[in-house]
Amino acid sequence: MIQYLKNNEIDIKKYDTCIELSTNSRIYAFSWYLNIVADNWDVLVLNDYEAVMPLPWRRKYFIKYIYPPAWTQQLGIFSSTHISEKLVLDFIKAIPKKFKKITIQFNSENKFKHKNVTERVNYVLPLNKSYGEIYKGFNNNRKRDLKKAIKSKFEIVKNINKNDFFNFYLKAEKNYKLNSNQLLKLKSLLDFNDKNIQVWGIYHDKNLIAGLLWLKDDNRITNLLPVASKSSKDLGLPTSFLNEIIYQFSGSNLIIDFEGSIIKGIADFYKSFGIEKENYFLYQKSFNVL
Structure with missing residues (x-):
């Protein structure tokens, strides 16, 4: 029942x-x-x-x-x-x-x-292979960005100040906009002290230029919120975050959940890691009262 x-x-x-x-x-x-x-x-x-x-x-x-x-x-x-x-x-x-x-x-x-269902696409990457095997699935753009990132000599800082990340996110250029409620929930998520909530960053002259909020449980690593300045994108730094996660957890039973994207440029970026498609369903029903 x-x-x-x-x-x-x-x-x-x-x-x-x-x-x-x-x-x-x-x-x-x-x-x-x-x-x-x-x-x-x-x-x-x-x-x-x-x-x-x-x-x-x-x-x-x-x-x-x-x-x-x-x-x-x-x-x-x-x-x-x-x-x-x-x-x-x-x-x-x-x-x-x-x-x-x-x-x-x-x-x-x-x-x-x-009849009320629409199919949607997500992208995932199983980590049950060695890093070398997974790296072979990267396309040339990702491999080129990794080489640029290594030459730039910027280092990933793990467990950065979460207020730094939130303020950087507010100022960053985005092709979408969040309402006040969504921002409030994000701030609450960042303020919640839990090992499953990870925030990484890359700094230049003490200023955050790229960041990633990701989640981890026993099955999945969720690429929840990447943020990057234009200069950090030019240096290939967003690729470095995901590459570091892949390197750290390769050979495990985890998968990376990229959370898909309907924005073509972002979707193409995720696809370039050699991902797999994962379909899920959006169910909507309305009684026309709102």
């Missing part, structure tokens, strides 16, 4: 254990992460936490709706056993009718067909 539980009714220990043991676990789904990035969140639970589906939600004009929080790419259903198409559809049907609009980005293991 699938049961809807409000946040204060959730057995957090059982919930997090389900996420941790899931074959399709994502760091975004842990309670501590959702507490930071979601305005509110409840959950659908199968039996005694055999499978769970977090439901981040907001209220607008007294109307509640389910939305994908900033800094999460894939949520959906999590379980240590196989998730069938029927189970996915059963979970969708169990979403309470009080939510008048639904937008959920299901994870790549939640495979199903539905």
Whole structure:
């Protein structure tokens, strides 16, 4: 039986254990992460936490709706056993009718067909080979950037000051814009003291010129937020961050999750590391009340 539980009714220990043991676990789904990035969140639970589906939600004009929080790419259903198409559809049907609009980005293991679904593309790189083998998959642009980065003699500084990173991000040129709520959630994520949240940087004359916020759990390294000045891009420094992660964790059972991109230039950059495609599904349903 699938049961809807409000946040204060959730057995957090059982919930997090389900996420941790899931074959399709994502760091975004842990309670501590959702507490930071979601305005509110409840959950659908199968039996005694055999499978769970977090439901981040907001209220607008007294109307509640389910939305994908900033800094999460894939949520959906999590379980240590196989998730069938029927189970996915059963979970969708169990979403309470009080939510008048639904937008959920299901994870790549939640495979199903539905008229309200759009397929999206993510990029991942398995690290279960030696660094040398993975490096062979880099295209010529990445190898050339690495040579430039080595010649520049800039060093990656690990665990940099998180306020430095946040302020650098605010000032950096971007081809997108975040609203105040998204920036607030980012600041809260940076302020959260957890070893799974890593912030690296490269400095020049004591000024940050490139940075990377990435996440790590037992299964994935998530390339959450790269930031770089134009001069650092010209020197190939963004490539250095990802290369360092690949070098450090090569030969492990981890994968790098690049989080895809609909921006062609960024997508091409990720593809140049010899990645694999990972499809996931965006589910949207509206009752035309917002």
